[in-house]
Amino acid sequence: MRAVIWDFNGVVIDDEDIHGGAFAVVLTELGLELTLARYYERYLGLDDWGFFRAALTDLRGNAPAADEVDALVERKADAYAALLPADFALIDGAEALIRSTAAAGPIAIASGARRREIEAVLARFDLARCFTAVVSADEVEHGKPDPEGYRKAWQGLAAVHAGLAPADCLVIEDAPPGIRAAHAAGMRCVAVATSRERTELAEADAVVDTLVGLDAQRLWQLVAAPPG
DSSP: OOEEEEOOBTTTBOOHHHHHHHHHHHHHHTTOOOOHHHIIIIITTOOHHHHHHHHHHHHHSSOOOHHHHHHHHHHHHHHHHHHSOTTOOBOTTHHHHHHHHHHHSOEEEEOSSOHHHHHHHHHHTTOGGGOSEEEOGGGOSSOTTSTHHHHHHHHHHHHHSTTOOGGGEEEEESSHHHHHHHHHTTOEEEEETTSSOGGGGTTSSEEESOSTTOOHHHHHHTTOSOOO
């Protein structure tokens, strides 16, 4: 029995541009500027709290207080909801691969997205039943590249599937911080080049251009060698 743990933004839902736009809206209200190129270059893969801590430190030269970050995270959630189109799309091939991996073994989500954002997408596409565990940014103290989220996802899977080890888990990611988090958790990682160039994902055990055409068996074949 082997498990797959999915990142979410840029891996399940095609919304990284929307996240970048929502962050930019909030920073503009503070008199600060964020381009989409800068978001992808510097902040992709961070959860909302990690983004505001890093971005405000970069742009203002001092670390923000925790209560300011919490307030900005809530404001960003409103901006994201306003920007997300009613006909939002999943990443090409994601739905078919989710169903394939769920049929082959237990699967989970470990994401820097907010829980309500994840649950809304899963409900829209009737995918919630596929996942044994979901770990969002709301359930962790340390976002990626810290391995906490992936470790919690493994714990959620292992609570239902006794004997499952971290090395039995394969992560699907789209950003370098997530790849590092997966490896720090003792898991192998396939990166999909939806948000970054292939060369920027070289730390992964395997890199693919698309999820289209993959199934559970092919996914594991891509990372036949142990992590390292």
